[in-house]
Amino acid sequence: MENNILIVYKSVTGFTRKYAESAAAELGCHCVEQKNVSPLDVPNGGTLVFGGRLHAGKLDGLKQALSLYRNSQAQRLVVFATGASPAGFEDITREMWKNNLGPELLDSVPHFYLPAGLRYDGMGFADRLMMRALHGFMRRKKDKTEYELQLQRMIAGSYDISSPEYLTPLLRLLRNGA
Ligand SMILES: Cc1cc2nc3c(=O)[nH]c(=O)nc-3n(C[C@H](O)[C@H](O)[C@H](O)COP(=O)(O)O)c2cc1C
Known part of the structure; x- marks a missing residue:
């Protein structure tokens, strides 16, 4: 050890x-x-x-x-x-x-x-809410960087x-x- x-x-x-x-x-x-x-x-x-x-x-x-x-x-x-x-x-x-x-x-x-x-299934309520808000924000955001585009696609579900x-x-x- x-x-x-x-x-x-x-x-x-x-x-x-x-x-x-x-x-x-x-x-x-x-x-x-x-x-x-x-x-x-x-x-x-x-x-x-x-x-x-x-x-x-x-x-x-x-x-x-x-x-x-x-x-x-x-x-x-x-x-x-x-x-x-x-x-x-x-x-x-x-x-x-x-x-x-x-x-x-x-x-x-x-x-x-x-x-x-x-x-998502292991997260607390507040975390899930924050992720949902972030996803909504990303979806609406204009002129997304490559990083933001990838993030938006990824955070829609668990991975x-x-x-x-x-x-x-x-x-x-x-x-x-x-
Ligand atoms: C509310 C919230 C905010 C997060 N912010 C970031 C972040 O700023 N950058 C990032 O790469 N991942 C972020 N994540 C993803 C977590 O860091 C990732 O799922 C992490 O591996 C969870 O670790 P754990 O399974 O040990 O709790 C965030 C997740 C939640 C729920």
């Missing part, structure tokens, strides 16, 4: 949990839900990995993950975000990380975006674009010197 890494995740509809569990199985380390973790669970001098979903551009649970990290004895923090956007929209992903991590964490915290999908291959860069980093 790899005891130098702990993966902590926050997941509502299961995509992030699945990625976190796959990564933990690959690395042979523990993975635990954010609501069940305390700073004492984080390995001394080790790596804390946090994974969460994107929620209207924000990485859900990041604030709590930063506070867990600061209260722990971990030496390194690595984060990953799952979302509905497909791979390949590098500019949008870069902007998202800039907004979430801010200038001081952007360079010091390795970060990865993992395309996942949407699962799963997750794939184990998206974990490769994260696993590579963690295997090399965690």
Whole structure:
């Protein structure tokens, strides 16, 4: 068992949990839900990995993950975000990380975006309402960018674009010197 890494995740509809569990199985380390973790669970001098979903551009649970990290004895923090956007929209992903991590964490915290999908049946009422509003807004919007056109088509229903291959860069980093 790899005891130098702990993966902590926050997941509502299961995509992030699945990625976190796959990564933990690959690395042979523990993975635990954010609501069940305390700073004492984080390995001394080790790596804390946090994974969460994107929620209207924000990485859900990041604030709590930063506070867990600061209260722990971990030496390194690595984060990953799952979302509905497909791979390949590098500019949008870069902007998202800039907004979430801010200038001081952007360079010091390795970060990865993992395309996942949407699962309407697992969402809460407020989330479903937000998605419906976003879909309506997208439909009415004029002069849509390629990203907006794709998003509008995709968010009409549930879909799963997750794939184990998206974990490769994260696993590579963690295997090399965690
Ligand atoms: C209200 C709402 C807002 C969302 N906002 C974004 C977003 O800004 N960017 C994105 O890529 N995905 C967005 N998503 C999609 C989720 O991030 C995606 O489904 C995620 O993988 C869910 O993770 P989970 O299954 O672990 O809860 C949003 C989903 C909901 C319900």
